[in-house]
Amino acid sequence: MTTAVIGTGGIGSAIARQLAAGGETLRLSSADIKSARTLAAEIGRAAVAAAGNRDALRGADAVVLALRFTVLKSVIDEIAESLTDKVVVVPSNPLSTDAQGKVSRLLPEGQSSGEVVAGWLPSAARLAMAFGSMSADLFESASNRSPEPAVLFYATDGDRAGEEVERLIRTAGFEPVKVGGIGQSGRLEVGGDLHDLIVGPAEARSLIGGA
Numbered sequence: 715m716t717t718a719v720i721g722t723g724g725i726g727s728a729i730a731r732q733l734a735a736g737g738e739t740l741r742l743s744s745a746d747i748k749s750a751r752t753l754a755a756e757i758g759r760a761a762v763a764a765a766g767n768r769d770a771l772r773g774a775d776a777v778v779l780a781l782r783f784t785v786l787k788s789v790i791d792e793i794a795e796s797l798t799d800k801v802v803v804v805p806s807n808p809l810s811t812d813a814q815g816k817v818s819r820l821l822p823e824g825q826s827s828g829e830v831v832a833g834w835l836p837s838a839a840r841l842a843m844a845f846g847s848m849s850a851d852l853f854e855s856a857s858n859r860s861p862e863p864a865v866l867f868y869a870t871d872g873d874r875a876g877e878e879v880e881r882l883i884r885t886a887g888f889e890p891v892k893v894g895g896i897g898q899s900g901r902l903e904v905g906g907d908l909h910d911l912i913v914g915p916a917e918a919r920s921l922i923g924g925a
Protein backbone atom coordinates (compact mmCIF):
# COMPACT_ATOMS: atom_id res chain seq x y z
CA MET A 715 0.00 0.00 0.00
CA THR A 716 1.11 3.59 -0.57
CA THR A 717 0.93 6.46 1.91
CA ALA A 718 1.81 10.10 1.34
CA VAL A 719 3.68 11.80 4.18
CA ILE A 720 3.55 15.59 3.91
CA GLY A 721 6.07 17.09 6.32
CA THR A 722 9.38 15.32 6.89
CA GLY A 723 10.53 17.02 10.10
CA GLY A 724 10.71 15.57 13.62
CA ILE A 725 7.55 13.45 13.65
CA GLY A 726 7.05 13.06 9.88
CA SER A 727 10.49 11.50 9.41
CA ALA A 728 9.94 9.14 12.36
CA ILE A 729 6.54 8.04 10.99
CA ALA A 730 8.00 7.56 7.51
CA ARG A 731 10.92 5.45 8.80
CA GLN A 732 8.63 3.19 10.83
CA LEU A 733 6.05 2.78 8.05
CA ALA A 734 8.77 1.96 5.54
CA ALA A 735 10.30 -0.56 7.95
CA GLY A 736 6.88 -2.23 8.10
CA GLY A 737 6.65 -2.52 4.31
CA GLU A 738 4.67 0.60 3.32
CA THR A 739 5.52 2.48 0.12
CA LEU A 740 5.84 6.23 0.72
CA ARG A 741 5.55 9.44 -1.25
CA LEU A 742 7.15 12.29 0.68
CA SER A 743 6.90 16.06 0.45
CA SER A 744 8.09 19.02 2.49
CA ALA A 745 8.26 22.81 2.22
CA ASP A 746 11.78 22.60 0.82
CA ILE A 747 12.00 19.58 -1.47
CA LYS A 748 15.54 18.93 -0.19
CA SER A 749 14.15 17.69 3.15
CA ALA A 750 11.92 15.12 1.43
CA ARG A 751 14.75 14.07 -0.89
CA THR A 752 17.16 13.59 2.01
CA LEU A 753 14.66 11.43 3.91
CA ALA A 754 13.75 9.43 0.78
CA ALA A 755 17.45 8.72 0.20
CA GLU A 756 17.88 7.63 3.83
CA ILE A 757 14.87 5.28 3.64
CA GLY A 758 15.81 3.80 0.27
CA ARG A 759 13.62 2.01 -2.26
CA ALA A 760 10.39 2.23 -0.23
CA ALA A 761 10.23 6.04 -0.46
CA VAL A 762 10.25 8.67 -3.19
CA ALA A 763 10.30 12.45 -2.90
CA ALA A 764 7.27 13.86 -4.70
CA ALA A 765 7.42 17.04 -6.78
CA GLY A 766 5.10 18.79 -4.30
CA ASN A 767 2.22 18.26 -1.89
CA ARG A 768 -0.39 17.49 -4.54
CA ASP A 769 1.98 15.16 -6.34
CA ALA A 770 2.61 13.29 -3.07
CA LEU A 771 -1.04 12.20 -3.10
CA ARG A 772 -0.89 10.57 -6.55
CA GLY A 773 -1.72 6.88 -6.10
CA ALA A 774 -1.70 7.16 -2.30
CA ASP A 775 -4.35 5.36 -0.22
CA ALA A 776 -3.84 7.67 2.77
CA VAL A 777 -1.97 10.83 3.67
CA VAL A 778 -0.23 11.76 6.90
CA LEU A 779 -0.13 15.54 7.44
CA ALA A 780 2.94 15.77 9.72
CA LEU A 781 2.77 19.56 9.88
CA ARG A 782 2.84 22.24 12.51
CA PHE A 783 -0.68 23.35 13.38
CA THR A 784 -0.01 26.84 11.97
CA VAL A 785 0.55 25.55 8.41
CA LEU A 786 -2.05 22.76 8.37
CA LYS A 787 -4.93 24.83 6.99
CA SER A 788 -2.95 26.26 4.08
CA VAL A 789 -1.72 22.79 3.07
CA ILE A 790 -5.22 21.32 3.39
CA ASP A 791 -6.54 24.12 1.14
CA GLU A 792 -3.74 23.41 -1.37
CA ILE A 793 -4.50 19.66 -1.60
CA ALA A 794 -8.27 19.75 -0.91
CA GLU A 795 -9.29 18.58 -4.39
CA SER A 796 -7.11 15.48 -4.05
CA LEU A 797 -8.56 14.45 -0.68
CA THR A 798 -11.86 12.96 -1.89
CA ASP A 799 -12.23 9.53 -0.25
CA LYS A 800 -8.68 9.73 1.13
CA VAL A 801 -7.92 8.83 4.72
CA VAL A 802 -6.18 11.83 6.28
CA VAL A 803 -4.08 11.09 9.36
CA VAL A 804 -3.06 14.06 11.50
CA PRO A 805 -0.57 14.00 14.39
CA SER A 806 -0.54 17.78 14.96
CA ASN A 807 -0.78 19.27 18.41
CA PRO A 808 -2.20 22.82 18.64
CA LEU A 809 1.06 24.40 19.78
CA SER A 810 3.52 27.00 18.59
CA THR A 811 7.09 27.66 19.69
CA ASP A 812 8.56 31.18 19.61
CA ALA A 813 12.15 32.15 18.82
CA GLN A 814 13.08 31.72 22.51
CA GLY A 815 11.69 28.17 22.53
CA LYS A 816 8.62 29.13 24.58
CA VAL A 817 5.73 26.80 23.74
CA SER A 818 2.18 28.10 23.76
CA ARG A 819 -1.22 26.57 23.08
CA LEU A 820 -3.04 27.93 20.02
CA LEU A 821 -6.57 26.80 20.88
CA PRO A 822 -8.76 27.47 23.91
CA GLU A 823 -8.70 24.79 26.63
CA GLY A 824 -11.22 22.11 25.78
CA GLN A 825 -10.93 22.54 22.00
CA SER A 826 -8.76 19.93 20.28
CA SER A 827 -6.69 20.04 17.15
CA GLY A 828 -8.85 17.22 15.73
CA GLU A 829 -12.08 19.18 16.13
CA VAL A 830 -10.61 22.17 14.30
CA VAL A 831 -8.96 20.12 11.53
CA ALA A 832 -12.25 18.27 10.92
CA GLY A 833 -13.80 21.65 10.03
CA TRP A 834 -10.96 22.49 7.60
CA LEU A 835 -11.16 19.25 5.60
CA PRO A 836 -13.50 18.77 2.63
CA SER A 837 -16.48 16.63 3.62
CA ALA A 838 -15.36 13.77 1.36
CA ALA A 839 -12.09 13.30 3.29
CA ARG A 840 -11.93 10.83 6.20
CA LEU A 841 -10.04 12.08 9.22
CA ALA A 842 -8.17 10.10 11.87
CA MET A 843 -6.10 11.78 14.58
CA ALA A 844 -3.09 9.56 15.30
CA PHE A 845 0.71 9.36 15.50
CA GLY A 846 0.93 12.59 17.54
CA SER A 847 0.33 11.10 20.97
CA MET A 848 4.01 10.72 21.85
CA SER A 849 7.30 12.41 21.09
CA ALA A 850 9.17 11.27 18.00
CA ASP A 851 11.95 9.72 20.12
CA LEU A 852 9.48 7.72 22.20
CA PHE A 853 7.58 6.70 19.08
CA GLU A 854 10.69 5.25 17.45
CA SER A 855 12.00 3.56 20.58
CA ALA A 856 8.62 1.97 21.49
CA SER A 857 7.80 0.56 18.04
CA ASN A 858 7.98 -3.20 17.46
CA ARG A 859 8.18 -3.78 21.21
CA SER A 860 8.28 -7.43 22.23
CA PRO A 861 6.80 -9.61 23.60
CA GLU A 862 3.85 -7.23 24.10
CA PRO A 863 3.44 -4.44 21.54
CA ALA A 864 3.02 -0.87 22.75
CA VAL A 865 -0.26 0.86 21.99
CA LEU A 866 -0.78 3.84 19.74
CA PHE A 867 -4.11 5.52 20.43
CA TYR A 868 -6.21 7.06 17.68
CA ALA A 869 -9.51 8.90 17.30
CA THR A 870 -11.88 8.94 14.35
CA ASP A 871 -15.56 9.27 13.52
CA GLY A 872 -15.44 6.94 10.52
CA ASP A 873 -15.18 3.17 10.02
CA ARG A 874 -13.04 3.35 6.90
CA ALA A 875 -10.63 5.83 8.45
CA GLY A 876 -10.50 3.55 11.48
CA GLU A 877 -9.62 0.50 9.40
CA GLU A 878 -6.92 2.35 7.48
CA VAL A 879 -5.33 4.03 10.48
CA GLU A 880 -5.28 0.70 12.33
CA ARG A 881 -3.44 -0.82 9.39
CA LEU A 882 -0.92 2.05 9.41
CA ILE A 883 -0.43 1.83 13.17
CA ARG A 884 0.26 -1.93 12.93
CA THR A 885 2.60 -1.34 9.98
CA ALA A 886 4.52 1.13 12.16
CA GLY A 887 4.96 -1.53 14.86
CA PHE A 888 2.22 -0.69 17.38
CA GLU A 889 -1.12 -2.07 18.53
CA PRO A 890 -3.96 0.36 17.63
CA VAL A 891 -6.52 1.30 20.30
CA LYS A 892 -9.39 3.66 19.52
CA VAL A 893 -10.04 6.31 22.15
CA GLY A 894 -13.33 7.38 20.56
CA GLY A 895 -14.53 9.86 17.98
CA ILE A 896 -12.76 13.08 16.99
CA GLY A 897 -14.46 14.73 19.98
CA GLN A 898 -12.17 12.60 22.20
CA SER A 899 -8.94 13.45 20.34
CA GLY A 900 -7.87 16.04 22.92
CA ARG A 901 -6.93 13.09 25.16
CA LEU A 902 -4.09 12.26 22.74
CA GLU A 903 -2.64 15.76 22.57
CA VAL A 904 0.07 17.35 24.69
CA GLY A 905 -1.63 17.87 28.06
CA GLY A 906 -4.11 15.06 27.45
CA ASP A 907 -4.28 12.07 29.82
CA LEU A 908 -3.17 9.61 27.10
CA HIS A 909 -0.22 11.66 25.80
CA ASP A 910 3.32 10.23 25.99
CA LEU A 911 2.14 6.93 27.50
CA ILE A 912 3.80 3.64 26.65
CA VAL A 913 1.32 0.95 27.64
CA GLY A 914 0.20 -2.46 26.46
CA PRO A 915 -3.30 -3.23 25.11
CA ALA A 916 -4.93 -4.29 28.40
CA GLU A 917 -3.77 -1.20 30.29
CA ALA A 918 -4.73 1.01 27.34
CA ARG A 919 -8.29 -0.33 27.33
CA SER A 920 -8.67 0.16 31.05
CA LEU A 921 -7.36 3.75 30.76
CA ILE A 922 -9.92 4.53 28.07
CA GLY A 923 -12.75 3.07 30.07
CA GLY A 924 -11.60 4.86 33.23
CA ALA A 925 -11.83 8.39 31.87
Ligand SMILES: NC(=O)c1ccc[n+]([C@@H]2O[C@H](COP(=O)([O-])OP(=O)(O)OC[C@H]3O[C@@H](n4cnc5c(N)ncnc54)[C@H](OP(=O)(O)O)[C@@H]3O)[C@@H](O)[C@H]2O)c1
Pocket residue numbers: 720721722723724725726743744745746747749750767780781782783785789805806807808809845846847848849850851
Ligand atom coordinates in the same frame (compact mmCIF):
# COMPACT_ATOMS: atom_id res chain seq x y z
N1 LIG B 1 8.34 16.26 16.85
C1 LIG B 1 7.66 15.53 17.72
O1 LIG B 1 8.25 14.85 18.61
C2 LIG B 1 6.16 15.48 17.66
C3 LIG B 1 5.48 14.45 18.34
C4 LIG B 1 4.09 14.39 18.28
C5 LIG B 1 3.38 15.34 17.55
N2 LIG B 1 4.05 16.33 16.90
C6 LIG B 1 3.26 17.32 16.15
O2 LIG B 1 3.51 17.11 14.78
C7 LIG B 1 3.51 18.37 14.07
C8 LIG B 1 4.82 18.50 13.32
O3 LIG B 1 5.86 18.60 14.29
P1 LIG B 1 7.39 18.41 13.88
O4 LIG B 1 8.14 18.44 15.14
O5 LIG B 1 7.55 17.26 12.96
O6 LIG B 1 7.66 19.78 13.08
P2 LIG B 1 8.93 20.14 12.21
O7 LIG B 1 10.10 19.32 12.64
O8 LIG B 1 9.03 21.60 12.19
O9 LIG B 1 8.54 19.63 10.73
C9 LIG B 1 7.53 20.27 10.01
C10 LIG B 1 7.61 19.77 8.57
O10 LIG B 1 6.60 20.44 7.85
C11 LIG B 1 7.14 20.81 6.58
N3 LIG B 1 6.36 21.90 6.01
C12 LIG B 1 6.20 23.17 6.47
N4 LIG B 1 5.41 23.87 5.62
C13 LIG B 1 5.05 23.01 4.63
C14 LIG B 1 4.27 23.12 3.46
N5 LIG B 1 3.66 24.25 3.12
N6 LIG B 1 4.15 22.03 2.67
C15 LIG B 1 4.75 20.86 2.96
N7 LIG B 1 5.52 20.69 4.07
C16 LIG B 1 5.66 21.75 4.88
C17 LIG B 1 8.55 21.19 6.88
O11 LIG B 1 9.29 21.18 5.66
P3 LIG B 1 10.88 21.48 5.62
O12 LIG B 1 11.53 20.24 6.23
O13 LIG B 1 11.20 21.60 4.19
O14 LIG B 1 11.08 22.71 6.45
C18 LIG B 1 8.94 20.10 7.86
O15 LIG B 1 9.38 18.95 7.15
C19 LIG B 1 3.30 19.45 15.13
O16 LIG B 1 1.97 19.85 15.13
C20 LIG B 1 3.65 18.75 16.45
O17 LIG B 1 2.87 19.26 17.52
C21 LIG B 1 5.42 16.42 16.93
